Amino acid sequence: MAAPEAPPESPSGGRGILDRVTGRFTALILALLAVGVLVAFVNSGGEEPAPARSLPPAERVSVPVPLPAAQITGLDVPSIGLTTQDLTSLGLRDDNSLDVPRSAATVGWYQRSASPGEVGPAVLAAHVNFRGEEGAFYRLGQMAPGQTVEVHRDDGTTAVFAIDRVEQVAKDSFPTEAVYGPTPDGQIRLITCGGVFNEQTRSYEDNIVVFGHLTEAYRPA
Template identity: 50%
Template sequence: MRRLSSRRYPRRPAFRGLAGVVAVVLALLTGCTDVEGTATTVPVALSGDQAAVAEQRAPAVLAESRPQRLRIPEIGVDASGLLDLGLKPDGSMEVPPDGSTVGWYTESPTPGEQGPAVLAAHVDWAGEEGAFYDLHELVPGDEVIVDRADGTVPLFRVYRVEQYPKDRFPSARVYGDAPGAELRLITCGGEVDSEQGGYRDNIVVYARMDS
């Protein structure tokens, strides 16, 4: 179990469509740079049965309420006190300050609202496993559970896991409008860029609210 530090959340502005995409992508391209050792490329393959999970109808969306805890039973993540990730003065997104912290991007919806709520964490930090170290192991159908400040606990199910080169990150696909409540879980992956000092790719998990 990974326990995280707590912090109060400022009220976020509305996030719809591709608002804030440029800021997020800038952070993803530069934020996962505290890397030691080597990394291996993550193979992500989906079977027809697994991909069928994406076709399930999503339930009604919820009202705004801040996320307080993230659980991903399949990979042993149990993170409380999620950190808010806003924007830096240069317009890029803040990233978690250490390897154990999971952050919610406050320009995105809260988990359970309509649209893609963005949660991010490091894959590793200073030679230690990060909160999202095993994120690439998720497969369609796996559960992601978010405890919210209003007492609701929506359950999300993974429907896609992708690995994208950072220089060809599909912003519209990742951050574009969604018809229901969705999650995007994001970390770094792939090979280490020896010149830049970070990973070459991003791992993105897509999940849809199930109940």
Template identity: 45%
Template sequence: MVVAAAVAVFLLVPGGGSGVAPVGAAEPPAASTERAPSTERVAGPTGTPIDAEVLPASKPSWLEVPAIGVRTDRIIELGLQADGALEVPGDAVTAGWFDQSPTPGEVGPAVVAGHVDYRKVPGVFQRLKELTSGAEVVVHRADGTSAVFAVSRVEHYAKSEFPTEKVYGDTSGPELRLITCGGEFDSSSGNYEDNVVAYARLVRAFRA
């Protein structure tokens, strides 16, 4: 997959700089009075079922992950920087969809990245590592449809050993990747040492 080769740069710049899994922090996690993502469990949404194994292209608008209390206000588009690294969300609570990956529900791995924390604010994917097999991720799309993905596994990788092709490579059906940082925080570099990746497959879709 061409996209996989294009994003094979994993350097994370402190404070939310570049990196394909771009969600570290310039400082260790700390309490903050700023707005943070909800940590309350939210109920899974329902609507009119769509009888389709693959959805047409439609950009993601927002997402929710009931098992870890995530409900975003929006999803922004992330492109590539001049050095080939993935752009990053500019705040802790916004998730970003890599706009050179499929839209959620199309065949292939749709890639969504978010911070684990950012400038002392807990990040939208702070609890990503807690997801277990079967947990659902609901991506609400611009065309009024919603794609529901079931998590198959969550894996941790050292940034130096990030499996680009495994994460970004072609798949036979609609899949989703949620990516954040994890592992130990290296205060000397201002980065987390690892990445956390949740893998999920489309299980159903509906129209609200």
């Protein structure tokens, strides 16, 4: 299948859903993407279910990183009070914009990005608010460097990421390559909308992007 003519964008629309992001991929990134739209619920099957919540150190067994590909079964972001198994995978719309979760509480994983724990950036997106409800990433902009994100996977492992930085960026200067471009190690990107809400366009003018890197992985002891 042909590569998209434009880079993936965060979802567009009103009432606080994710804003579109702009920018262009390098030729390498374009070569890795295919045009298509897919929204399918993440398969939470697997012989050994991943833990629903973060486990204390005494109940963990470390596993080598990076990890192989696997589906996501849960997400823990303690600093913003988020623990969820309401997950979906996201593809691209016909206009090559990133599709959106269908509810405020759902977190979407961009299926053309790395699995959390693999080499490369794993890209997750969710609403800040939607149809009068707080979104899963409502407090995303409150995150700070050093805080952690844990992604539970259907192979029984959990990938742990440390936050490096939190950026608020205008749609017309979205750091596309920094978000979607290849990395030498496992990384994570969390995206929602932010900034001023434009009543005319019914969308936020900025995006909040959280950048982090893989620090460890474990499975239940």
